[in-house]
Amino acid sequence: MNRIVEELKKAKVFYIATTDEEGKPQVRPFGSVTEIDGEVFICSNNRKEFYRQVMNNPEIAICGMYEDRWVRVWGKAVRVDDDKARSAMLKDPTGPSSLYRVGDGLFEVFRIENPKGMLFSFTSEPVFL
Numbered sequence: 001m002n003r004i005v006e007e008l009k010k011a012k013v014f015y016i017a018t019t020d021e022e023g024k025p026q027v028r029p030f031g032s033v034t035e036i037d038g039e040v041f042i043c044s045n046n047r048k049e050f051y052r053q054v055m056n057n058p059e060i061a062i063c064g065m066y067e068d069r070w071v072r073v074w075g076k077a078v079r080v081d082d083d084k085a086r087s088a089m090l091k092d093p094t095g096p097s098s099l100y101r102v103g104d105g106l107f108e109v110f111r112i113e114n115p116k117g118m119l120f121s122f123t124s125e126p127v128f129l
Contacts, residue, residue: 011064075115
């Protein structure tokens with residue numbers, strides 16, 4: 001499994017930072033993440049501010065924490081218009097299958113392009129993911 005996906009799943013809830021139209025940071029909680037063909041995928045609704053912000057500026061930062069560890073990820077969220085990817089996301093245990101369905105006109109998936117990640121701990125040196 002992709003190490004970034006593995007660490008975000010351990011966190012269960014992670015936070016994604018975007019920038020709004022005025023260049024101000026915006027942060028919100030997420031819980032859905034999956035691996036498709038070795039790559040990191042997240043999802044959203046195309047009527048949310050997150051969607052508009054990431055379509056305007058795809059650079060995002062992600063942070064989540066569990067036990068004494070926290071994971072930080074940086075990358076570019078690239079919209080993937082593919083029903084196979086949507087289906088895979090919904091089948092993942094973290095997927096929002098009770099909220100969306102493939103073909104509903106709302107559900108969007110994003111591949112994190114060139115993700116860079118690090119795992120930090122209070123008790124050990126940082127590890128690149």
